[in-house]
Amino acid sequence: MQGGELNNLYIIGNGFDRAHGFPTSYTDFAYFIYKEYIADTQPEYKFLEREEFLEESENILRTLQDDIWDFPPSEVEGAQPRSYEEGLILGFLGILGYARTADLWSELETALGNIDYKSIRHAIDDVVDSDGDFDMGKTGFALEDGSQEWTNAACKFKSTFRDWINTVEIEKSKKIESFYNYLKEHRGYFLNFNYTETLQKLYCIQDRDVLHIHGFRGDGENSIIVGHNSGEIKYESSMLGYDDNIRSLHATLKKNPQLDSLKKFLNTCEDITNIICIGFSFGDSDDEYIRALINHPKTSHAAWVLNEYKKSEVDKQSRKLQGFGIDSSKITPEKIL
DSSP, X not given: OOOSSSOEEEEEOHHHHHHTTOOOSHHHHHHHHIIIIITXXXXXXXXXXXXXXXXXXXXXXXXXXXXXXXXXXXXOTTOOHHHHHHHHHHHHHHHHTTBXXXXXXXXXXXXXXXXXXXXXXXXXXXXXXXXXXXOHHHHHHHHHHHHTTHHHHHHHHHXXXXXXXXXXOXXXXXXXXXXXXXXXXXXXXXXXXXXSOHHHHHHOOOGGGEEETTOOGGGOTTOOOOOBOOOOOOOOOSOHXXXXXXXXXXXXXXXXXXXHHHHHHHHHSOOOSEEEEESOOOOGGGHHHHHHHHHSTTTTTOEXXXXXXXXXXXXXXXXXXXXXXXXGGGEEEEOOO
């Protein structure tokens, strides 16, 4: 690798911030929610340490599933804002309990796109008429009315995510000397999947050389992007109001790829010789960014350098890049951080 010239592009993922000791995993976010909204409202789960909460989280979400049909209406006169917000979060957690995901908190964004709306629908009993026959109209109304606050709940969940990320204190950490020295020899630009200013504050990287592809907490509350990358919902219940509400919820939870922002950023860069990946997991939701890098003229001929944190992870990442058509000779593991 060449030093001096600005010919490297760093892809920075959450593993980078965690290497600096920051509590920025989705499980840290889950425990933040627990402390803010669950501990004081669920007496049987009041005094849980972090690991205890994670062990009990599946049971906790199961107990909250009934709340998804019983959101506090925002227009109630005299209602306390905090009570309404708690109701939104607890209800949304109940919805999240229906996610078809093996490890909910470790795969949170995937879970947001894999909610089992069919099971949710069948969790509420059909309404019957005086003869005991299925009343489609009243059942449809019950489903629509019960799900009308779900989009608001999703918005509150996302704003709570922003609240959490703003609690991370960069000032309490120090730069990692080995990485600092590496940067001096291998200058470059940064495609940052994190929301924090770790690069700028600890390593004096200029803002113009960093693209926070999913938003930056310093840019205001609406800049943070979090969500799933799944396609449209295939399930339909034949209850139009309910179906409209779940489609709205699914759309609210969706994370739209910022490909135009990436293209504009790359257009300002010099030709890139090396793409250096640090703390980046190569999750499926980020595949479109990898394809964009492979196809952009500034980065299409670059070699790929994978920070060697765990050999098994490097092997997995290498296989994924090869699946995109990158020749194995252009993929190198290196201990950087």
